[in-house]
Amino acid sequence: MIEAHALTKRYGERTAVTELSFTVRPGVVTGFLGPNGAGKSTTMRMILGLDAPTSGWVRVNGKEYARHRAPLYEVGAMLEARAVHTGRSAYHHLLALAATTGIPRRRVEEVIDIVGLREVAHKRAGGFSLGMGQRLGIASALLGDPATLVLDEPVNGLDPEGIRWIRTLLKDLAAQGRTVLLSSHLMSEMALTAEHLVVIGRGRLMADMTVADFVKGAGGSVRVRTDEADRLRRLLAAPGVAVTSERSEVLEVTGLSSDRIGRTAADAGIALAELTPQQASLEEAFMEMTRDAVEYQAPVREREGQPA
Numbered sequence: 001m002i003e004a005h006a007l008t009k010r011y012g013e014r015t016a017v018t019e020l021s022f023t024v025r026p027g028v029v030t031g032f033l034g035p036n037g038a039g040k041s042t043t044m045r046m047i048l049g050l051d052a053p054t055s056g057w058v059r060v061n062g063k064e065y066a067r068h069r070a071p072l073y074e075v076g077a078m079l080e081a082r083a084v085h086t087g088r089s090a091y092h093h094l095l096a097l098a099a100t101t102g103i104p105r106r107r108v109e110e111v112i113d114i115v116g117l118r119e120v121a122h123k124r125a126g127g128f129s130l131g132m133g134q135r136l137g138i139a140s141a142l143l144g145d146p147a148t149l150v151l152d153e154p155v156n157g158l159d160p161e162g163i164r165w166i167r168t169l170l171k172d173l174a175a176q177g178r179t180v181l182l183s184s185h186l187m188s189e190m191a192l193t194a195e196h197l198v199v200i201g202r203g204r205l206m207a208d209m210t211v212a213d214f215v216k217g218a219g220g221s222v223r224v225r226t227d228e229a230d231r232l233r234r235l236l237a238a239p240g241v242a243v244t245s246e247r248s249e250v251l252e253v254t255g256l257s258s259d260r261i262g263r264t265a266a267d268a269g270i271a272l273a274e275l276t277p278q279q280a281s282l283e284e285a286f287m288e289m290t291r292d293a294v295e296y297q298a299p300v301r302e303r304e305g306q307p308a
């Protein structure tokens, strides 16, 4: 479990994270989302004790990271994993890491099998592909058999097979009762992997809810097909309602439920050939929610660029 309470981080004048409170629970994969510069990496670094909060706190499995006697047994992390540049083999890399924390050799063998690196375990890790490097990063995170995992962009640069492998692995780890927090820019991937979301924008919490609720909250649109599209479009016009049309007989309506559209059409004697609520994708929901958080950044940066 990860619990953040009023977590705040300032770098000089700039506040990277503001009064952030959220809980990442065990048993499901939680996605950590936010536009560039939202404060995700800063938050992850504070979770892992790599950066100290200016105020507030964040606990992993009940204690702040630094207060754990053997943190590697509590939380496994992969931050900005890149191919490992090392002359050591994957096996010796893991063995060295294990030795520093008293983790037995047998566990090194186990994690090599979990991440599927058995065949290349004795090859120089410096020559690994990005995908193999990611697997090695995950093996390192799993070494201490931790109850909590924090992974920053674990699928970056992976091929579809590697992405599917990580997805399955993370879901399995969560199903074992672990807490799994991952950030990713790939929304479609997040929608398939995560069940819960923590979304931040400009350092503040914007959503802490299930993926299903997050997407539902975005509303989506309704697709309507009718021979009398023009007439229906005029009847539906109202403040807050947007109607777009790519084909003359098809309308995409936002701001009205399919019930309302159906009733309006029936009252006017308009026959509908199709009336389909369209679920917004996670990407659309994310764009809608964070639009203001993104737009706000430009003036802030411009101001910073000006001489004092």
Ligand SMILES: Nc1ncnc2c1ncn2[C@@H]1O[C@H](COP(=O)(O)OP(=O)(O)OP(=O)(O)O)[C@@H](O)[C@H]1O
Pocket: 011, 014, 015, 016, 034, 035, 036, 037, 038, 039, 040, 041, 042, 043
């Ligand atoms: N060491 C630092 N010194 C000064 N400012 C920093 C530092 N680290 C982060 N920041 C600033 O804090 C804000 C949040 O940055 P952070 O890297 O946490 O965002 P992010 O959500 O991880 O972004 P991205 O998705 O682009 O990686 C940014 O405006 C960034 O410029």
